[in-house]
Every structure is written in C-alpha cells, then in structure tokens.
Amino acid sequence: MNRRNGITGTMAVLLACVLLGACATVEDAPRGEAAYAAIPPAPAVGMEYRIAPDDVLRIQVYHEPELSLEDAQVSAAGMIRMPWIGDVPVAGLTTSEASDVIAGRLGQRYLVSPQVTLFVKKAVNRRVTVDGEVREPGLYPFEGRILLSQAVAMAKGPTRLAGLDKVVVVRTMDGQRQAAMFDLSAIRKGEAADPEILPGDQVIVGLSRAKAILGGALLAIPALATGFIALDGGR
Template sequence: MTAALAMSSLEAGGHASTEYRIGAQDVLSVLVFRVPELSAEAIRVDSSGSIDMPLIGSVPALNRTPGQLASDIQTRLGASYLRNPQVTVRVTEAASQKVTIDGAVNEPGVYEMKGRTTLLQAVAMAKGASAISNLRSVAVFRNVDDQRMVAVFDLGEIRMGRAEDPVLQGDDIVVVDTSRLSVVMREVISALPGLSIFRTY
C-alpha cells in the first residue's frame, strides 16, 4: 500500500451517489422561481463550505448535491418568507479537486478533476488500466468527517453498462486491482457485504 493510501479514507455508508457533490470555491447559480431579488447567477462557495443568501444568510453547501442544497434553501425560505418557494441550484463552475489513481494503471498519479468526474473517467485520466489488471476489483477510498470508508466496483460491468459508474469526490483514492493492496486491506475488502457500497473500515 502506498503512503498516500495508508493515510486515506471515506464517507458514510450506503450506495454510491451518482450526483456531483458541491465543493469549496465552486460557483453556483441559485434561481428562486419568480423572485429575482433572491436569485443569484454566480455565487461562490466560501472556504468554510457555505454560501450567503439574501434573507436567510449562510447556508452550508459543502458535500451537498445541487438538489439537496435547493431543498435546504426552499425549507428556509418557506419557513419565514415565501409560500411554497421553488428553488433550482446548478454548478456553473467547479473548482479543481484532486483524485489519486494507483494500482494497475498505465500512469499512476494525482490528477485534477474539474466538475463531475466518474470512476471510468478517472481511470482514463491515468491512461487506462494496465494489461494485467483485474477490472472486477477496483477500490475507491474516501475520507469524510474523519470516517475511513471503502467501496469496491467492477469496472468491467460499468463499461458494459450493467453497473452504475460512480461519481468521485475530491481527495478520493482509486486503486485498480485490489490484489495490489496489503494483505490486511484485502481482508477488509473481502469482508464487504457487496460491491458498490461504501463501508467504514
């Protein structure tokens, strides 16, 4: 296991989300239907992970999907200011986030992601899996709220369209072919209840 991998980790349990998660310094478009004075064409997520909205003030945005953030804004506006507000949030500019790609790929390394990046796209950034790789066992490590988590994906099934292509998050670590991990980590992964599910370890 590489030093970077030994320090890595992941997110809360459950199936991997296919939606982009908002990051710090992303630029968002927030549209409040028929209320232009509460809308914003370009609002940047600050370093603390929040945006500042008229009337309702600071709203946490970090690691939320656009849909989740829109729902949060709707709830706050509806509580005190508007009746049945309709809010749409779009990511208009994604700040650079990094992903580490290791294992049986042609060019392992740390790569920049701009916007929504899936597992297949990340492996392609590393010039693809090597000829000796085991595509049925691709691990994604993530660190969220000090929780170490890992999920294993079958890249072959994803390529065939028979499995979902997960969206990566900033600072994820992808290891193609889990046989390249330490014995302890392989035992942890072999104990997972199923593919494509993030679990703590």
C-alpha cells in the same frame, strides 16, 4: 520506539482479524460477483446531495431576477451571500433545505411567499483519485455519475503495460477503507458490467501498484462480508 509501535499496531490488527473472521492482503480483495455486490447505489447531486464549501450554486428567486444568482460560490465558512439578506449558511444542507432557508429569510421582511429554487452547478467534493498504471495519475473532479472505465479515462487511460484485469477500487464505508477488484479488460469487451464510482473513491490500476500504494496493509475480512475487504485502520 517506532518498531515497538509498529509491532503493537500489527498485533492489534491481527487480534481484530481473529475477532472478525480472517486476515488477508489486497490480492484477496473480492472480485467478480462479490465485488459488484459491494458497490452501493451512488447518491445523486440533487435532493440527497449536501452542499459543501467551494461548491458553486445557481439560485433562482421566482419573479425576482435581481435576487437570483447564477454562480454563487459557497465560502470556506459554508455561507453564500445573497442580495438584501446577506450571508446565508448552506453547507451541510440539501438543495431543498437551502432553498427553504433562503425563502424563509426573504419572506421575513421583503417578499410574500417567495419561491426559491437552487441547483448545484459544481460540486467540488465530487472527486475521484485515479492512481497506479495510468498515464496521468491524480485527483479528478466529476459531475453527475461516472463508471469505472470513465474514471480511468479521466487519467488519460491506462499505460501500455497496465494490468487491466486487476483494478482495485478503494472506498470508505462506515469509517473503514475497503477494497474490491475488477477486470477492466472484461469491462471494455462488454463481458462484465462497468461499476459505478462514488465521490471519494480511489481507483488503482494494477495489483502491484495497488500493493505499493496501500503499503501492504493487512485486510480485515469480516466473517459475514460479501463485498469490500476492509483495510487496516483506514490508513
């Protein structure tokens, strides 16, 4: 039964590959200029960032220090508890939207034209997985923006025999896991640009380790693709 399901899944991938253009494995992930072209700008933690459960916020109400909070943690239900107004839903909102919601509630009964500013002190969903030939593989939180070399450094750097010329970055785009390959050795020498890493990315050092971790999945290469190669079914 499992074998039949596996065959059916493989045939589906092959059919999808035919429709999209071609099939390949992780060895054929775009590299060089094609890989760099696939890296879109990173969203900043600020106006465009959307608050998530467990994030830690700083909330300041102008001229109202008793209403201001230095370390307000968003609950699992997406709420923060504010003095006077109780639980306020903020998950999924930008900092500007959350500020408006809080100001609106305060203005309904307590303050005249309250001014509220909100800052994300710790964004817990900004994490990157670093795996493969690194000293301490794991899931690492980060703030602000980081580059590929910095992500590898968070895992205590590559091992002595790591394949630095084949570092795979896996990213979910439009519901599909996609991959691109970079030369960390060239990046360290200043011979290649250091690409930006986004929250949720998976960095795998070494092609052989990437093949093992990704399970040898077929890659569907869209005919018009210029960047990442899509991994089968987002597995």
